Amino acid sequence: MINLLMIYTLMGFMVLALWLMLTTKKLLHAAFGLMGVFLLQAALYVLLGADFVAIAQIVVYVGGILILMIFGIMFTARPQTWSLQKAHTEKTESNQPSSKSHQNLGGAILGILILSMLIRLVLTTPLSRYKVIESAENTLQNGTTYDIGLALMTEYLLPFEVIALVLLVVLVGATWVANSKNIFEKPKS
């Protein structure tokens, strides 16, 4: 009961952080709002008994991806008076006057599609088929990291090594793309 209450309280804070992220005029404040969402998400994972996912969430999302986003904001120099709203109105005024409503309509359709997809996924997932949830009492005692490690080393060994290959491909591709020489300069034949 208390657990459920905490989960709903966290969700309320998450909605607040999301609201800050979506309505703020400063890009960096939006990034901080996103950080709040990520941290609260990690707390939610802890309450749901997924401790490894919670740690991974903090390490990868808060410590990595968010830093990359803030870097991206810092790379693009802009005057101090710049704000998201101003840039948006300037952009829409230079284009057709109706492009703003078009963008809103497209965003709304995309959001509704993703939301309906997620709801369908939650409703159609046969939760009882997963061993992890069946043995939830056991994993809550010892944490999930051991079980994940055992599964990675036995049943999911090939996916484990494939992850390394996927990361290798991403590393090569991302560094190649991020190196502006490859994009802005013609390759020497």
Place this chain on the structure above:
Amino acid sequence: MLSNPQVSAFGFVLLFIIGAVAFALIGLWVASFIRPARPNPEKLARYECGEEPLGSTWGQFNIRFYVIALIFILFEVELVLLFPWAVVYADPQLMALSGGVWMRFALIEGFVFVAILAIGLAYAWRNGYLDWVKPAPQPSDFSSPVPTHLYEAFNQHQSEYTVVKEAPPSTLVS
């Protein structure tokens, strides 16, 4: 109160978070009562590690940080996945079950996992994506009317001077 042991284990983490925030906030709050508030332009200036701050704080960062951050994230994902591996590696129960094969097996699998990503690091290193962009010094197109051999002769002449012993103070006064 909480039936979930996982949550109570993370309760310590929560206590640490609350403690860290409270420590900083209470310190600042108490200090606000006893410190004098006399701001001047010098104090209100942006912090710039011993230098006079120049220009806006919103300066552009070197794009090279982005590649470093990308590589960092990929190795971070690798690190997260190595945690469960490290927990089961050399687990005494599994070692006894497999007769000692488990540790060798887990070691090889871990090395393969790390080695595959090391190839990626080697690729980035070999192609110079890790190299820092240095400003290329631009040679000046100024051409002096004075020929260089005159400069050389002057330098030669200068080097012939020897440092004499410091004159006594009496001669300086007159």
